[in-house]
Amino acid sequence: MCEKVIEINFGDSLSNLSLKASSLKCPPPFLLKTYELLEEGSEVEDEMKIVSWNEEGNGFVVWSPAEFSELILPRFFKHNNFSSFIRQLNTYGFKKISSKRWEFQHEKFQKGCRHMLVEISRKKCEPSVFPSYLKSCSEENGMANNSSVEENNDNNHELLMEENKNLKKERMELQMQIAECKALEMKLLECLSQCMDRQQNKVRRLC
Amino acid sequence: MCEKVIEINFGDSLSNLSLKASSLKCPPPFLLKTYELLEEGSEVEDEMKIVSWNEEGNGFVVWSPAEFSELILPRFFKHNNFSSFIRQLNTYGFKKISSKRWEFQHEKFQKGCRHMLVEISRKKCEPSVFPSYLKSCSEENGMANNSSVEENNDNNHELLMEENKNLKKERMELQMQIAECKALEMKLLECLSQCMDRQQNKVRRLC
DNA sequence: GGGAATATTCCC
DNA sequence: GGGAATATTCCC
Numbered sequence: 001m002c003e004k005v006i007e008i009n010f011g012d013s014l015s016n017l018s019l020k021a022s023s024l025k026c027p028p029p030f031l032l033k034t035y036e037l038l039e040e041g042s043e044v045e046d047e048m049k050i051v052s053w054n055e056e057g058n059g060f061v062v063w064s065p066a067e068f069s070e071l072i073l074p075r076f077f078k079h080n081n082f083s084s085f086i087r088q089l090n091t092y093g094f095k096k097i098s099s100k101r102w103e104f105q106h107e108k109f110q111k112g113c114r115h116m117l118v119e120i121s122r123k124k125c126e127p128s129v130f131p132s133y134l135k136s137c138s139e140e141n142g143m144a145n146n147s148s149v150e151e152n153n154d155n156n157h158e159l160l161m162e163e164n165k166n167l168k169k170e171r172m173e174l175q176m177q178i179a180e181c182k183a184l185e186m187k188l189l190e191c192l193s194q195c196m197d198r199q200q201n202k203v204r205r206l207c
Numbered sequence: 208m209c210e211k212v213i214e215i216n217f218g219d220s221l222s223n224l225s226l227k228a229s230s231l232k233c234p235p236p237f238l239l240k241t242y243e244l245l246e247e248g249s250e251v252e253d254e255m256k257i258v259s260w261n262e263e264g265n266g267f268v269v270w271s272p273a274e275f276s277e278l279i280l281p282r283f284f285k286h287n288n289f290s291s292f293i294r295q296l297n298t299y300g301f302k303k304i305s306s307k308r309w310e311f312q313h314e315k316f317q318k319g320c321r322h323m324l325v326e327i328s329r330k331k332c333e334p335s336v337f338p339s340y341l342k343s344c345s346e347e348n349g350m351a352n353n354s355s356v357e358e359n360n361d362n363n364h365e366l367l368m369e370e371n372k373n374l375k376k377e378r379m380e381l382q383m384q385i386a387e388c389k390a391l392e393m394k395l396l397e398c399l400s401q402c403m404d405r406q407q408n409k410v411r412r413l414c
Numbered sequence: 415g416g417g418a419a420t421a422t423t424c425c426c
Numbered sequence: 427g428g429g430a431a432t433a434t435t436c437c438c
Contacts (some may be wrong), residue, residue, distance in 0.1 A: 181388035
């Protein structure tokens with residue numbers, strides 16, 4: 001469906017930067033399929049509508065989740081679960097904007113704007129949340145997670161460099177810890193093995 | 208389909224150790240489905256066989272990849288691609304054991320041994336402690352030096368953020384590894400302690 | 415064969 | 427709504 005990404009060297013890093021992740025790439029399959037099922041679904045007469053763009057064209061509505069799941073989803077995706085569809089919407093940053101109906105919105109997902117789809121990307125799972133037993137570790141580095149607002153780039157740049165340096169140091173320390181752990185593991189296994197051997201021998205001798 | 212894992216405390220860390228990730232769990236869907244399609248496929252007469260256990264029952268053969276992809280795969284999985292099936296086999300550690308036919312084997316995947324499936328698990332991409340770390344460290348240091356030329360601040364900022372994100376992810380993974388190491392250490396210590404207790408008791412009894 | 419991105423499922 | 431495991435795809 002999509003063509004390969006074409007590499008173009010503009011000999012101009014600014015152009016390259018602004019084109020990054022935009023017009024040369026095709027949108028993720030999920031977004032394209034959702035856009036296409038809306039194009040198709042919006043053509044139906046009102047009474048029969050299962051899914052369509054909303055009035056403003058800046059979002060869409062699933063009018064009948066049951067029919068949507070049974071009839072539409074399997075034609076576009078490899079499943080017929082409404083919840084899996086919702087999970088994907090959330091992954092791509094869509095918001096449910098009504099409590100009364102299944103209406104979703106994303107800034108870059110609008111009627112007639114297929115070209116904007118490439119600007120939408122999956123939310124990546126940031127390692128900010130640690131399991132409880134690691135919490136004390138993560139709290140030491142508490143500053144790190146607050147920086148997501150990023151109002152000031154210059155200032156941020158220095159902070160970032162500092163943080164990266166610290167992270168690398170930390171990485172080295174953690175790697176050392178792991179190496180020590182592994183070494184201890186080996187020793188313990190050796191001990192255990194010896195202990196079991198001795199046990200056998202003593203029993204034999206004493207018998 | 209599968210019931211929840213039942214936690215059983217054997218009060219004996221040796222048993223616990225040997226039971227690790229085994230009989231209480233249900234097998235991953237992929238393994239169960241593959242096993243089932245083989246049960247079904249092996250009943251067919253020889254001439255018509257598309258897929259079946261091999262003669263020894265310690266592996267299986269896809270006799271006709273084309274028919275297998277078209278007729279069997281979509282009944283058990285959400286696709287009809289032979290290569291996706293192969294990718295899963297590799298993920299679970301199966302080996303292709305013949306260059307003449309599509310024959311695959313896994314130690315714990317045998318005819319009549321459905322109960323052994325739970326012993327098979329997905330290969331996890333665990334970076335082995337020493338060599339890979341040293342390698343990645345040196346590589347990243349190299350990159351850092353190059354980027355210090357700083358031709359483009361914006362670009363650099365993005366690279367830094369990217370690196371920062373990756374470092375945090377790496378940190379979390381390392382912390383997880385350490386947590387696992389510590390847990391194993393505890394188990395081993397417990398084992399050792401029990402083993403030594405038993406040794407003492409037996410000696411005493413025999414004296 | 416396997417790394418990595420995306421999709422689907424399961425579960426909190 | 428989102429974390430995380432498993433499945434599927436894509437690419438080297």
